[in-house]
Amino acid sequence: xxxxxxxxxxxxxxxxxxxxxxxxxxxxxxxxxxxxxxxxxxxxxxxxxxxxxxxxxxxxxxxxxxxxxxxxxxxxxxxxxxxxxxxxxxxxxxxxxxxxxxxxxxxxxxxxxxxxxxxxxxxxxxxxxxxxxxxxxxxxxxxxxxxxxxxxxxxxxxxxxxxxxxxxxxxxxxxxxxxxxxxxxxxxxxxxxxxxxxxxxxxxxxxxxxxxxxxxxxxxxxxxxxxxxxxxxxxxxxxxxxxxxxxxxxxxxxxxxxxxxxxxxxxxxxxxxxxxxxxxxxxxxxxxxxxxxxxxxxxxxxxxxxxxxxxxxxxxxxxxxxxxxxxxxxxxxxxxxxxxxxxxxxxxxxxxxxxxxxxxxxxxxxxxxxxxxxxxxxxxxxxxxxxxxxxxx
Numbered sequence: 309x310x311x312x313x314x315x316x317x318x319x320x321x322x323x324x325x326x327x328x329x330x331x332x333x334x335x336x337x338x339x340x341x342x343x344x345x346x347x348x349x350x351x352x353x354x355x356x357x358x359x360x361x362x363x364x365x366x367x368x369x370x371x372x373x374x375x376x377x378x379x380x381x382x383x384x385x386x387x388x389x390x391x392x393x394x395x396x397x398x399x400x401x402x403x404x405x406x407x408x409x410x411x412x413x414x415x416x417x418x419x420x421x422x423x424x425x426x427x428x429x430x431x432x433x434x435x436x437x438x439x440x441x442x443x444x445x446x447x448x449x450x451x452x453x454x455x456x457x458x459x460x461x462x463x464x465x466x467x468x469x470x471x472x473x474x475x476x477x478x479x480x481x482x483x484x485x486x487x488x489x490x491x492x493x494x495x496x497x498x499x500x501x502x503x504x505x506x507x508x509x510x511x512x513x514x515x516x517x518x519x520x521x522x523x524x525x526x527x528x529x530x531x532x533x534x535x536x537x538x539x540x541x542x543x544x545x546x547x548x549x550x551x552x553x554x555x556x557x558x559x560x561x562x563x564x565x566x567x568x569x570x571x572x573x574x575x576x577x578x579x580x581x582x583x584x585x586x587x588x589x590x591x592x593x594x595x596x597x598x599x600x601x602x603x604x605x606x607x608x609x610x611x612x613x614x615x616x617x618x619x620x621x622x623x624x625x626x627x628x629x630x631x632x633x634x635x636x637x638x639x640x641x642x643x644x645x646x647x648x649x650x651x652x653x654x655x656x657x658x659x660x661x662x663x664x665x666x667x668x669x670x671x672x673x674x675x676x677x678x679x680x681x682x683x684x685x686x687x688x689x690x691x692x693x694x695x696x697x698x699x700x701x
Contacts, residue, residue, distance in 0.1 A: 417445065417448075546571070548587050618689065618691055
């Protein structure tokens with residue numbers, strides 16, 4: 309069975325509406341006319357009346373009641389016959405007009421459908437750009453265009469992510485392949501050369517392993533989006549700072565960078581392993597992209613009151629100047645300073661993992677460039693119920 313199109317259904321709907329209105333008007337006219345004719349005043353003494361023609365002297369008997377009844381019957385009969393004819397013509401015109409109106413009204417929808425049929429991963433740059441009056445269909449088309457823009461950005465980000473991940477993995481593999489080929493090409497390679505080759509291969513393998521671990525961590529966090537945390541308990545953020553600082557202390561000492569921490573105890577609810585990784589990645593990033601003899605400062609504080617209280621942790625560091633328009637790009641995978649940088653130390657996934665963990669804990673993160681150089685990264689988590697209750701009491 310063929311399903312009628314939306315245009316036909318709307319035309320039938322308009323026709324049915326005209327049919328109902330016309331039937332109501334015809335019935336109303338019939339009733340009003342019937343009442344009007346019924347209420348025509350008659351002589352005081354209704355009965356046969358003799359009418360004499362003055363010219364021919366012909367006498368005619370006329371009864372007012374019978375005349376009124378005949379007139380009423382004739383008028384109602386005329387109304388029904390002609391009214392039904394005009395009524396049918398009006399319903400037909402209404403149905404045709406309804407179809408044309410539906411066609412005109414649904415033209416933007418047809419345009420949206422045509423654009424959607426033409427879309428693919430290579431043509432997401434196309435837009436409807438409907439224009440016209442600012443009505444519901446214009447709003448629908450604009451919303452569709454915004455969705456296409458987000459999809460285009462998401463696919464572009466995915467393509468860049470795959471390309472950069474491939475490049476990062478290819479670099480250590482190329483180093484390993486080169487070292488093995490060069491060393492094995494010399495059948496008389498001394499032990500020192502073999503040892504050097506082994507150390508280079510080990511470093512390249514460790515680099516590839518760190519990249520794979522970071523990719524798996526990021527994929528695991530994104531894959532669990534909306535599913536909740538595997539571990540959810542009250543965590544004191546200040547207790548996680550010493551381990552995070554200890555992991556970066558060796559590099560900081562080599563470059564003469566001072567790391568300090570201060571602030572009141574703050575608590576949140578979440579996975580302590582992931583929260584420790586947030587602080588660790590921020591501290592490692594602050595040390596790695598610092599200047600010799602610089603500083604890193606970690607601050608904790610509470611903000612708000614009652615159930616809306618927040619636990620905040622701020623990591624500040626000295627360093628080179630960062631343009632404000634580059635700050636947001638720091639949280640993209642494989643990007644540093646708003647630019648793609650592959651083949652360097654670190655995979656450029658640290659801040660991407662931080663953002664994913666913060667989102668999983670229903671927190672917020674904001675980074676700002678400091679006027680003197682370096683960054684200020686502020687993270688806010690919902691405070692634990694115990695912390696909020698202790699503040700109220």
